[in-house]
Amino acid sequence: MGSVDLNSQAHLGRQLRELLRRPGGVLAPGVYDGISAQIARKLEFEALYMTGFGVSATLGYPDIGLTTLTEMAASARRIADVTGLPVIADGDTGYGNPSNVYRTVREYERAGVAAIQLEDQVFPKRCGHMSGKEVVPVREHVEKIQAAVKARTSEDFLIIARTDARAPLGLQEAIRRAQLYEQAGADVIFVEAPQSEQEMAEIRASVSSPLMANMVEFGKTPLFHRDRLIELGYQLIIFPVTGLFSAAQAIEQSFTALLEKGTTQELVESGHMMEFNHFTDRMGLAFYRGLEQEVSESDRES
16 A cells, blocks of 8 residues: 655644644544545535545445455545545544554554544444444453554554443443543544433543544434534534435435436436536646646746
8 A cells, every 4th residue: 555745644633633622623524535525625624534434335335344444544545635634534443453453553644644533343343323333342442542552653643532332331331431542542532422412511521532523413412513512522523424415315316316307407407416617626627727737838938
């Protein structure tokens, strides 16, 4: 696998740390491919979240541990490359034991992302808002977090420790694990799928590190406004599947209309589609056209 300038990667890590220290925290949309990443960049989001759920979907699979380290790191590299923004990347369970986690962190760091998220589910894992989750013994994930901290070549690369213990073992066990992962060196703590505002407040009162809030539409955690989450003490706020679910709905509606009507004329006239020029702008066409012109003029001058 290729590599990136680690000095540039460290800069993005420092940038993310600075954003987390701001009173307004970080609002990061979920991206899963070049299209979603480019649109988020054009809309001037300051950081992005690479969703494992979304990457799995782009491969045509549900989020049940079917994607590999190679596939996830490649997706992270593409997203980081086309945006130049701090990317928080889902690293699932780390794809094995502490030795595997060590390699995973190195691969993600070389991919150019600013942070990796590692969860304490058994493998194969499943989406944090699905039923039937199981978690590994707490000591096993503590060792993985310690390996992740040891693996990074820059302290600016953030380690996010996620626990999925709330559903199978209860809130207090989730908090206990969060505290142990914090002690193991995690930079950000992520307690997945709390079920109320009161639970989220209790988590905040029990952990001193920056906290991550996961707003999944149709999931187990109530949807809160960014401002309320900041008030509750959550510095990193992700909406991981907003774009994915919206895009999937639009594709299904468009393909249904095509199948039923035999044409897309109505979709074009109704504004249901992004226009051609708007889309190519979002993909950065103007930059490459400008580059071609600059090179051509330079060649003529020489």
